[in-house]
Amino acid sequence: PLLKQWYQRRVAITAGGAWTKTIKRLMEKCGWKRGELIFHVHKQWGMADSTQLNCLAMGATGIWSGLCAEGAALGHADSVTTVLNLIRLGNTKVQGQFNCQYLRKAARNVTRITTGAPPAPRTPIYGDRAVDTVFGFLFSDPTAQGGFDLCKFFGLEQDIRITTMASPEMILLKLEKVFGKDEKFNLEIATSMKEQILKNAADDKKEKSTDCDSALIPLL
Secondary structure: OEEEEEOOOOOOHHHHHHHHHHHHHHHHHOOOOOOOEEEEEEOOOOOHHHHHHHHHHOOOOEEOOOOOOOOOOOOEOOHHHHHHHHHHOOOOHHHHHOOHHHHHHHHHHHHHHHHOOOOOOOOOOOOHHHHEEOOOOHHHOHHHHOOOOHHHHHOOOOEEOOOOOOOHHHHHHHHHHHHOOOOOOOHHHHHHHHHHHHHHHHOOOOOOOOOOHHHHHHHO
16 A cells, blocks of 8 residues: 655645545556555644545545544544545445444544543534534534434434523523423523523623533523
8 A cells, every 4th residue: 555644734735635636647557556545644724634535535545544633743634534524425335344333432432542531522523512502503403404413323412502602492492301391491481591691691690501400590
């Protein structure tokens, strides 16, 4: 196999793809049609995962990476993020090669083993907040247009985070999840709670509304 290690400097993310396509053509031209072209890229400017996917699309046959992003310097484009993006974009072959439903848990375990701490909460795919519902529109509701449902794929229950950005519908769902269904829970009371959350923020009241059951009670 041929390994191409990419350091993102003063080049666009498409440059990696162009180089990959060129190398792949040269390999085939020289009779190396069954050769493996493996890609590896480090993080620095926030484009590593996109670059890795682009190189796979341009002819790379695989990636050299760990389950999680931990590694030298700022880390590297990890295999979990890449594989889940391939699945999200319609690739079905990787699901036959790997136990993909276990990848999130595996990446979290490897991160904890290598660093002594869990992944950063906002880490895509395997961070705590990666499976939260935060806004009441498409950004955090991929199923709204038949898209890929990360929680469903991993067999997880999506948690609803109640913040100033939460919609009344989300607040109603959260009430029913925490306290159970009740005839008193309706969109009217949820809208009133949303108004109180906004008022608390305007009054600089530092109150959490999502972390525990008791946090919702003062808003009722």
